[in-house]
Amino acid sequence: MITGTPKPIEEVLEMLEPYDNIIVAGCHGCVTVCRVGGEKEVQVLASTIRLAREAAGNKINIKEVSLERQCDPEYVESMRPYVGDYQAVLSIACGAGIQFLAEKFTTTPLLPGINTGFLGVTERQGEWAERCQGCGDCVLHLTGGICPVTRCAKSLFHGPCGGSVRGICEVDKEIKCGWQLIIDRLKALGQMENYGKLKPYKGWSSARDGGPRRIIREDMIS
Amino acid sequence: MKSGSNLEKVLAAGHFSVTAECGPPRGADPEIVRKKAAFVRGHVDACNVTDNQTAMVRMSSLAGCMLIKEQGIEPLIQMVVRDRNRIALQSDLLGASALGVRNLLCLSGDHQKFGDDPQAKNVFDIDSMQLIHLVRTMRDEGVFPSGDKLEGAPQFFIGCAVNPFADPFEIRVPRLKLKIDAGADFVQTQCIYNMDKFKKYMEDARKEGLHEKVKILAGVTPLKSAGMAKFMRRMVAGMDIPEAVIERIAAEPKDKQAAKGIEMCIEQIEELKEVEGVAGVHVMAIEWEEKLEEIIGGAGLLPRPVLV
Amino acid sequence: MTGNLKSLPQPGPSLTGAVMVIGGGISGMQSALDLANSGIKVYLVERSSSIGGKMAQLDKTFPTNDCSMCIVSPKLVEVGRHRDIELLTHSEVKGLSGEPGNFTAKVVRHARYVDVGTCTGCGLCELVCPVTHISTFPPQPEEGEKKKKLRAKVKETITGGGSPQPTSLYKWTFTVDESACSMCGGCFNACLQGAVKWEKKSVATIDQDKCTGCGACYVACPEKFKAITVSYAADLDKSIGAALYARSELLKKGFASKGQSDCLRCGLCVITCDKVMNIGALKMVETGIEAGVDICQVCGACVSMCPVGFLAIDKLTNKSVHLLENDFNEGLNGRKPINILYPQAVPRVPVIDEKSCVHLNTGACGTCATICGVGAIHYESREEEIEIEVGSVIFSPGIEVFDARIRGEFGYGYYKNVVTSIEFERLLSASGPTSGTVARPGDNKHPKKIAWIQCVGSRDHSCDRDYCSSVCCMYATKEAFIAREHDSSIEPTIFYIDMRSFGKNFDDYVERAKEHKVRFVRAMVSRIFEDPVTGDLELRYVDAAGLKRIEQFDMVVLSVGVQVPQAVKDLAGTLDIELDKYGFAVTDGYTPLATSRPGVFVSGAVNGPKDIPETVCEASGAAEAASAALAGARGNLIRVEELPQEQVFSDDDELRIGVFICHCGTNIASVVDVEAVMEYAKTLPGVVYAEHPLYTCSQDSQERMRSIIKEHRLNRVVTSACSPTTHEPLFQSTLRQAGLNKYYFDMANIRDQCSWVHPDDPVAATEKSKRLTRMAVANATAGKPLEELEFSVDSRLLIVGGGVAGMTAALEAAKQGFGVYLVEREPILGGHLRNLQRGPDGRKFTTFIDELVEEVLVDERIRIFTSSEVVEQAGFVGAFETDIVMPSGATRTLKHGAILIATGAEENRPEIYGLGSLETVITQTDFEQALEGGGGAGWENLQVTMLQCAGSRDKEYLPYCSRVCCNHAVKNSLHLKEMFPHARVDVLYRDMRCYGLGEIDYRLARQAGVNFIRFDPGENPPKIRATEEGIEITITDPSVGFPVELQPDLLVLSTGMRPRDTEDLASMLRVPRNDAGFFIEAHAKLRPVDLPSEGLFMAGTAHGPKSSSEAIVQAQAAVARAVTLLSQEKLQMSGVVSTVDPTHCAVCLTCVRACPYGVPFINDQHSAEINPALCQGCGICVAECPAKAIHLGRFGDRNIRAKIEAYSVMQS
């Protein structure tokens, strides 16, 4: 899922300074699951903003909405009837959702309420970790199912580097060396021969380096 | 001869070779390089010039190479893949070769987190292994990786670094093999203190016949003090300093520890000379270049052979 | 309710499906609840006016320090409200005839004078009753004789510290009725203010400007004329007594802060004595109050009326003065003749004590009846005798404490600062006479050094109390512990003989007490001397070193033992039950709850001294034993409530809210302006009806509520009254009876939260009441009907473990009519008891076990699986599915409604002192076996040393006390001495824990020459050398003070018990075990055989070490508890459970991870789902859900937000 963290409230308040009538929009997708942008967070954030603003003698009116997903046009359209009644929308969906709103509602400023994080997994309740960078060219079959691009701090294809000590990355004690994980896994799978092969240079064009990406599947376009 | 460099020649002639290292300054003052070069000159077969080591911004490696070359030292350019994508790397390789640099060490580079600009974006377009391969392709096939023909192929004696003590244990030798397959001509190792472990490493490498495919220069660093030893053990990733080594230097009074460090380094080089497959030493006298002569000479490796 | 019994052979219609439970203490209550909850009608007969017994008197309970009242009061409420428990309080059993299955009991219901059905328990009668002392009533006129006014011959004048200060505060107005005035001038003479104008032969008049309202004239006016009338007096419409009380209260408030102690000249005392009590002993004179000390009846009414405490009863009479003692508070304070036993009493209905009530004795007073708003007081009540038909009887009348006066050397009764332990409980109790402040009775000083003296009336042959009372060591430790919690400067010391902390976690508790600076001194105190000036006490004792000691204490608590009261002994005679010489019921070790009379069962301390959890076990066990024979009649006599169809409302329906603002007598109304709150409530949106009943909870108010709901077509109801914890179920059932869903209701607690906490600020309290009412109305508006789903119950019981507990449980459950699966790991049934030989009564265990096995085998309702183990468990209460693996390796799924764990324990065999390698070192069990085999060669002169606590109470081995070893050692010693009188036994012990009647055998063993030598593992551990060559033991005998050398032939170790390996089972069933591996009960005190998960029970040594009799009791108890479930055809799930809105669920697993019970799961519809049968209703998932997709019935966001929003709406 796409993860994120709440923006510091001071930053949000600063963004909102010019406005006194806004929408706080949550998303029922990934950000609900990672507990940063669901209906409950809409309530908490809206309450927090109202309190802060009223205390500062600068009351703000907030409409609280939570879209099924902010990344699908039909759901986004459901806001259209009333979005014009507000000065701005503070979205706590991921960056994709926020932009999609901005794209659809061209006259309304869209403000981010969260910092979008990464494509990750829930390691346990309250702890998420990155697993994929969406490079568009998956090599997981060669690396024991562990992504060298994401899991190695240097995205090395022939790791580990000298900074790997006892399975820990030199960058941070909390980061496991991705290459140690890959090697452990290859060993367990009996696929160490994959390690000994020189990998071709990574083609980054399928990643973000090729410009904003688009997937078109003709068979599905109706 | 792949590159025709002095180092390549010395090694090819079967001499026990010596390289050293020279870090460019954190500034634009060429005199600093020249001063360091004076300590190195005549004592080595080639001298490494580091490339923004530990992600601290320094004078560029190529400029450093040129400055020491002016001083009559054969340069060995280090090149990390952290800061440059494959376009910049190719371009710099061509430039270095054009300027007469013939020795190259391909590295990943320390993570930017440790340097001046931890907020910087890293590149890592290709990794060091792929850089070796890239250089070899350009040198041996005379083409760009893209397939286009080069207007003059670069000439490099291609090196890489290995850490015989790094985790995980089981990939140390396979990894060396991989580098050889990629195109490495020589390797310089991380500085060695644990001789037992290093000998075991060499034994494993010999089993695979790797010592015959690549020239192995064993890294050594003289210890200035017991404190430094402890610091390195604690702070430098993959540094294996046995307790006995530390005890030995710590047994000396403080003012005698530096001399002891040099004595121990010389002993170590003597010992390395006897290890089958070790083709030379890489003496990293970090900010202590003035002792190079004492060390290298002490180990009976002076004067350096001059080959034409 | 009879659904599960359809398959039962009906033993004929003649059985009576009812049980009479005698005694309403914790034992009787538990029996009653277990019976009534399994379809048996209960008559609960209790001598005193309310149930609760001794436990209600206790402050805290060991070893958890739970508040006793807190944990017992839910039981009280449940018993009080139970449809199938008929409470016969203030009643006594006078006879029992008939046969088991069909008894007829004669029960005398003493006159209570207060109607239990009408009374609301408001307590106002108790407040207004002016009587505080035991009166000496004047002789009553013979029939037809005219009542004569008494004339005082001896008079004393009470003069105060200063001159009387006339007050005309809250003045009454006295006027002369001209038509009635006899012109005698009595009033003129009586008036001290010169306010009466009178001339001979003319009518008197009163100058209102001069009159202070003292009523001297009123009293002086001769009875036959009654020419002076009172007006402008609050509550005068009720009675003069009520009016006097009202004015007295007002004056008390008015002078409360003024430090007034001189006479006010209010005249209330004089009027009370004359007009209320018809005595007329008091008169107002210039210098004060003149008392006719010879005619005073010593009722104390004048003193309680006096607003400033000017009068003292002993100055007003020449008779001896006796305070009417509050028995519940052990006489530490007083009570009124009309008295509610204690604040949480059930029924919370007073009783009038006919010995001290003035009205019942002289016809005077009668104030309480005039003040009672519901007319519940009936002076004409008379004792009545009723007959009740029951199938069985449970005898659980409880015990009393030893009369400490018998041990004169401690000065109890003379030395004021020597109290009994039960008195000390009341001193600690927040609801006790000192409101929980530890003060010594002599001078109310806070004592620092307090001593507890153990075994007062226990283990004492001299006063015929040979037995150990079992509970004193622990309660003394608890009292000392709690006393220090109340006041950390207290230094408690406990003087004891043996520390008998033999129960589960008891030793830990004692250790904690030691850490909390409770000092334990092993010494017998020989005498106490009181310093007559200071009231301090001097204790004399001999310490461990044998030195005579003298130590001063501020206060002494006598740890009095328990004993069977004479009345109980008499009752046992009436019931024809055999008692032992001490008065405890005689029972058999294998049927420990059956008395000598078939059909009559016994439970609680009358069956031998015991603590609360053991009593609760016995109570459940007795319920089981009493109902086993009545299983065929189950459900015959219970009442089924007929309820009307629930009305269905849609969201569009008009809101019609009814609000009831309760006065609670004066509880609320004396502070909160209930009328104003009611008027305010009427203004709230949706409210169509509001009223302010005097007692909303009274029976007639509830009937009225029903009719109002119908009449006004209400669809929501709000009460602003007392605590929802106690009263919400009542109101909810009224709603349901009126056809409303019971969740269309909310309640504001304006008593506890307004009138009680803000008595001094009526305005704010009223405003807060409005606010709370507004919030409750908002919440009721947001209310939604909730459904309480029903599901079928599988009536079978799974029992894991086929030892004595498991087999007993199986047999009993089968007798109760339920199918049983009995799963035993071993190939044969019998468990650990097979290794033991004989019970304390000398009968062989093997015979008993074989009989038991035989019975289990032939019972076709019991399916036995030996060599089988539980491997998988699923489902929930009422519908479990358990997989077992059978010896063939095949798995079988058993379906059942409840689970009983009886996995047992085994003898501990640590490798110490050569046990296991030397033939001369054996365990008690080995020794018992050897004795059973007749001993060995040369045993005539065998020398045996027994080492107690060998690997027990030892952190390295078993840290806990195994409870049975001391008795085991005594039993084996006696057996050996009996077989070989010349054999020698030395028992090395730490504390001989021969609790209860075990003490008697301990005494016999000492008399038989068994030598007991105490050791302390820290101070004088025995030095033991056991080798092939022999055994050498050196120990310092503290009784003589020098080392003793022993060279026994045999070293017998008491090694204790350890639980069987149940780790897998416990994790499968998700039930907790303690560090030692024993299962942890749901509640240490009141749910001793329940496991924390619903539908799971345990019995026997799986719970903790215990004797076979105790295991049998637990087995019976566990079956009783299981039957309360298994006998239900259906179980109802709570409506207050969490439900997931599947259309909104993000399937994020948050709830799955957050639920402490692991209930939510993701279903095949890709939504989280919560099984309402498993949901505990805590709402943790609701608060965590990031999509707000979970709703907790009646605690949803809409409810809470409605309340929060209503909080802030400022009233208009």
Place this chain on the structure above:
Amino acid sequence: MLPCTGRIDEALLLAAFENGADGVMVIGCLEGDCHYISGNIRARARVERVYKILEQIKIGPDRIRMYNLSAGEGERFASYANAFVDQVRNLGPSPINLVRSTNAQSAVQTAVQGEAT
């Protein structure tokens, strides 16, 4: 009154402040003694979050506090309540209430109780 403090969430606590509370007390069972095993621990975390929010938006963190009590500690409850009311009195009306109306009587507190009986 709630079945367990585990039921209360941050949005509701903030709503109390929005609705004019000057302070909020959350009262749960003693830690380790939660009737519902872990509800009070969850509640504590939520209260801590609201504490931080109140601090950041300058309403004042000391206006919220969680207390743990057993059912038998009436006296202690009273003393906690009094202490908290005093604390909130010292803080004065919440900035919200100050802004809203100088005339409006400042409400002192709303108590959210988690009672597990």
